[in-house]
Amino acid sequence: MNMIEVKNLTKDFNGFAAVDNISFSVEEGGIFGFIGPNGAGKTTTIRMLATILDPTSGTAVVGGNCIVNEPHEVRKVLGYMPDYYGVYDGITVREYLDFFCHIYGMNSKTRLKTINDVMELTDLGKLEDKLVSTLSKGMKQRLCLAKTLLHDPKVLILDEPAAGLDPRARIEMRYLMKELKELGKTIFLSSHILTELEDICDSVGIIEKGRLVASGRISEIKAQLCGTVIYTIKTIEDSARAKSVIDAIQAVASCELQDDDGTVNVRMKDETCSINCVLKELIAADINVVEVKQVQSNLEDIFMQITKGEVA
Amino acid sequence: MQDNETAVQPVTQGAHRRLFRRARQLYEDAAPMLIKELRGYFRSKKFLITLSLMLLAYAVIFFIAVFSTFLSQDTVDLARVGTAGFEVLTVCNMVVVFVILPAFGAMSIIREKKEQTIDVLLTTVISPAQIVWGKFVTILTYAFVFFAASFPLVVISYMLGGITISNIIFEYACLMIMAVMLIMMSICISSATPNIVSAIASTYIVSGLLSILGFGAVFGAFRFARHGSMFDTDVLKEITRSFIVFFNAAVIPFLAYILIFAFFFTMAVNTLKSFSDNKTTSFKKLYVFFAFVFGLSYMVNAINELAGVSAYWWWYTRDTFNLYFGYLAAVAAITTFFSFFIITKEVLLSQHMHFRTEEIRKASFFRYIFQPGILPNVYFCIMMHLVMIAFLVVLPISGIILAIDHLSAFFVTLTVTIIAPLFFIALYMMFTLLLKGLILRRILAGVAALLIILGPLVFAVIFPAFTTDSDYRRHASPLTLYFLSPVCNYIAAYSRMYHDYDIEYFSKPVMGIDVFILFAIAYISAAVILLIWNIKKAEKLNYEYDEYIRGQLQ
Numbered sequence: 001m002n003m004i005e006v007k008n009l010t011k012d013f014n015g016f017a018a019v020d021n022i023s024f025s026v027e028e029g030g031i032f033g034f035i036g037p038n039g040a041g042k043t044t045t046i047r048m049l050a051t052i053l054d055p056t057s058g059t060a061v062v063g064g065n066c067i068v069n070e071p072h073e074v075r076k077v078l079g080y081m082p083d084y085y086g087v088y089d090g091i092t093v094r095e096y097l098d099f100f101c102h103i104y105g106m107n108s109k110t111r112l113k114t115i116n117d118v119m120e121l122t123d124l125g126k127l128e129d130k131l132v133s134t135l136s137k138g139m140k141q142r143l144c145l146a147k148t149l150l151h152d153p154k155v156l157i158l159d160e161p162a163a164g165l166d167p168r169a170r171i172e173m174r175y176l177m178k179e180l181k182e183l184g185k186t187i188f189l190s191s192h193i194l195t196e197l198e199d200i201c202d203s204v205g206i207i208e209k210g211r212l213v214a215s216g217r218i219s220e221i222k223a224q225l226c227g228t229v230i231y232t233i234k235t236i237e238d239s240a241r242a243k244s245v246i247d248a249i250q251a252v253a254s255c256e257l258q259d260d261d262g263t264v265n266v267r268m269k270d271e272t273c274s275i276n277c278v279l280k281e282l283i284a285a286d287i288n289v290v291e292v293k294q295v296q297s298n299l300e301d302i303f304m305q306i307t308k309g310e311v312a
Numbered sequence: 313m314q315d316n317e318t319a320v321q322p323v324t325q326g327a328h329r330r331l332f333r334r335a336r337q338l339y340e341d342a343a344p345m346l347i348k349e350l351r352g353y354f355r356s357k358k359f360l361i362t363l364s365l366m367l368l369a370y371a372v373i374f375f376i377a378v379f380s381t382f383l384s385q386d387t388v389d390l391a392r393v394g395t396a397g398f399e400v401l402t403v404c405n406m407v408v409v410f411v412i413l414p415a416f417g418a419m420s421i422i423r424e425k426k427e428q429t430i431d432v433l434l435t436t437v438i439s440p441a442q443i444v445w446g447k448f449v450t451i452l453t454y455a456f457v458f459f460a461a462s463f464p465l466v467v468i469s470y471m472l473g474g475i476t477i478s479n480i481i482f483e484y485a486c487l488m489i490m491a492v493m494l495i496m497m498s499i500c501i502s503s504a505t506p507n508i509v510s511a512i513a514s515t516y517i518v519s520g521l522l523s524i525l526g527f528g529a530v531f532g533a534f535r536f537a538r539h540g541s542m543f544d545t546d547v548l549k550e551i552t553r554s555f556i557v558f559f560n561a562a563v564i565p566f567l568a569y570i571l572i573f574a575f576f577f578t579m580a581v582n583t584l585k586s587f588s589d590n591k592t593t594s595f596k597k598l599y600v601f602f603a604f605v606f607g608l609s610y611m612v613n614a615i616n617e618l619a620g621v622s623a624y625w626w627w628y629t630r631d632t633f634n635l636y637f638g639y640l641a642a643v644a645a646i647t648t649f650f651s652f653f654i655i656t657k658e659v660l661l662s663q664h665m666h667f668r669t670e671e672i673r674k675a676s677f678f679r680y681i682f683q684p685g686i687l688p689n690v691y692f693c694i695m696m697h698l699v700m701i702a703f704l705v706v707l708p709i710s711g712i713i714l715a716i717d718h719l720s721a722f723f724v725t726l727t728v729t730i731i732a733p734l735f736f737i738a739l740y741m742m743f744t745l746l747l748k749g750l751i752l753r754r755i756l757a758g759v760a761a762l763l764i765i766l767g768p769l770v771f772a773v774i775f776p777a778f779t780t781d782s783d784y785r786r787h788a789s790p791l792t793l794y795f796l797s798p799v800c801n802y803i804a805a806y807s808r809m810y811h812d813y814d815i816e817y818f819s820k821p822v823m824g825i826d827v828f829i830l831f832a833i834a835y836i837s838a839a840v841i842l843l844i845w846n847i848k849k850a851e852k853l854n855y856e857y858d859e860y861i862r863g864q865l866q
Contacts, residue, residue: 047431050431052431052434072437072439075436075437078435080431080435085432086426086427087429088348088352088429089356090352090355091348091355095348099344099347099348100436102343102344102347102348103433104437105437147432151436151437
């Protein structure tokens with residue numbers, strides 16, 4: 001079941017299409033990474049999903065509720081954390097959370113329990129009597145995340161949750177995401193730190209100039225983009241002869257000499273082609289193979305390959 | 313404060329229980345915001361400093377007033393000293409109301425916008441109405457605190473004598489009423505402006521204007537009513553007259569307050585809502601009711617004037633009161649117009665909420681408003697009146713001298729060109745709003761459009777025609793009085809109070825014949841062009857709209 005279903009979503013600001021007819025979906029319990037260059041339309045999309053902005057056309061369904069026709073219902077199942085937000089002066093961490101619990105109509109007993117649970121989950125217990133305005137950036141991010149969890153939402157929409165955090169806080173945030181996933185939350189997050197997204201996301205959407213240029217599972221996108229598997233084969237010597245042998249194999253799309261250390265890059269025609277046939281031919285030609293490695297293209301490679309760094 | 317607040321109450325439930333539940337609900341709606349804001353503010357250094365400085369200033373001003381009054385007396389009259397102290401405290405509290413409280417209001421929503429905490433709030437289940445209501449109650453609580461802080465000095469005044477408990481209660485009640493208006497106005501501006509500087513500047517400009525034009529009037533009307541003139545036994549002998557006085561002095565100001573509050577509240581809430589939220593509010597009936605009451609007030613006064621003899625009484629025995637009522641009339645006219653404007657907009661929006669996509673919704677909305685034109689007519693009319701105001705530059709020919717010698721002429725011209733058309737526009741909107749049948753609506757909208765255009769001309773025609781020197785007619789024609797009496801009352805009262813001479817304010821035409829002919833030509837041409845254009849546009853767009861709906865149904 002899809003927890004977020006976006007259909008032909010468009011946002012036009014006086015003729016300027018910030019988001020242009022995008023469609024994608026996020027499965028229940030999954031983590032979806034939304035990536036794109038600055039000004040690509042990520043935050044606009046997120047603000048539409050969070051019912052802050054109205055789409056010019058198209059719609060989206062969040063937790064079974066339409067963002068255009070049932071925004072109030074969407075807000076009940078949604079936890080939203082913006083990319084930038086201020087905090088209220090003069091109130092403590094517990095009071096801050098208490099304020100939002102109050103908004104969700106919890107009575108004092110429920111409030112107490114909920115706040116304790118959420119503070120434990122986000123490790124804010126020690127800071128409960130600290131003024132919110134004195135917290136570090138990382139702690140404020142945690143607090144905002146804690147706030148989004150108070151009403152136990154099915155969907156979390158997080159805009160750049162790890163932005164500006166130090167490495168330790170970033171790692172902790174990543175663990176927290178995984179923990180939330182285990183609790184069954186559907187997480188939609190945008191980030192610039194692609195290595196981390198790759199680690200925690202099940203699927204991603206890449207947006208550029210307001211248009212969605214790729215979306216789906218990371219492995220699927222890789223396959224879409226490369227269409228083949230690449231191997232590096234290292235020989236002791238005679239790499240030029242190895243190349244000529246490999247070139248003659250039908251399953252190989254291309255073969256390149258990498259450098260002087262006897263390594264050749266072999267691109268297979270499709271995913272189903274095995275490297276075995278290549279190795280057999282090399283052994284038959286009496287070429288000494290010392291290392292065979294499949295090249296893993298990561299999310300960064302994919303991102304760089306797909307996007308051109310243009311803004312909408 | 314939720315929009316869907318029309319929960320059906322059990323029939324058996326007592327009225328007091330329902331009232332209690334409603335009061336409790338109002339508190340619950342405000343509670344999260346109220347508690348959070350009070351915690352934050354009362355802990356801050358800002359609060360401590362503001363309150364300390366305010367108390368220091370109060371004390372210094374109070375004691376200067378008390379001692380200067382004391383020293384100026386040959387024989388000691390403590391009552392005068394107490395009264396002086398109390399009056400100076402009232403002025404200080406008014407400074408709080410007009411300067412400090414609007415600043416809180418102006419900062420309330422704009423600060424949330426600046427920090428982007430408003431986004432976080434709007435994605436929770438709290439409604440924009442709850443946010444606005446919570447902010448309002450919070451700032452009203454600050455007002456209580458500030459007033460309470462000045463109370464010990466009031467007690468000293470009371471002990472010195474010269475004032476009564478009812479004086480104190482009345483002054484504080486008036487201050488609170490003023491505070492309510494100004495706080496809501498400033499919150500409304502805060503929600504509509506893009507940054508802090510414009511929020512603060514706009515708040516002070518609007519609060520300044522309103523304090524001069526409106527609130528002062530209502531405040532004065534209450535004060536006047538309290539001093540007993542309207543309950544005077546001589547007045548009570550004339551039942552009709554006393555009713556009118558009571559109606560104008562007590563009922564209308566009270567209603568005006570509620571309406572102004574509701575107006576600002578609605579504006580603030582709607583500004584915070586996104587398009588997908590239902591923008592209709594629960595104040596629609598209230599607006600219609602108040603528009604009706606304001607209309608009635610004009611009717612009552614017109615009948616009063618038409619009765620002839622009462623006109624004389626009205627003009628010359630209620631100067632102070634008329635002054636306030638003149639202010640009030642302007643406020644009533646403007647708020648009535650905007651009320652209708654809001655209702656029309658809301659109804660139009662709500663009628664088209666069933667269209668799913670924004671594109672279709674937008675298209676149908678614009679097609680709808682281009683029906684025998686709501687907005688085109690209004691825009692056109694506004695433009696025409698801007699042209700008319702520009703024409704007032706011609707006043708060196710027939711106006712400036714009149715405006716100096718006969719101040720009334722200036723105000724009457726202004727009323728003819730601005731206030732009266734506003735009423736016609738309101739009337740016009742009502743027609744387009746209430747009538748469902750397309751044909752009937754077109755006809756009536758066309759008539760109303762004509763009235764908008766020709767209305768001021770009608771005034772201009774009738775007005776000079778009756779400006780003879782005869783004893784009664786020189787005051788004005790009955791028709792003009794229907795709309796203009798409050799303003800004229802104001803002029804009359806003002807001139808006698810401050811200039812000590814009686815102006816024959818209607819003894820000359822406002823405009824010279826040359827200007828009048830120009831206006832006539834401009835208005836008639838505009839009316840004809842507008843009508844032709846409207847009919848053509850309406851035919852085309854209605855056809856398209858009907859086709860579209862037909863397509864949807866198929």
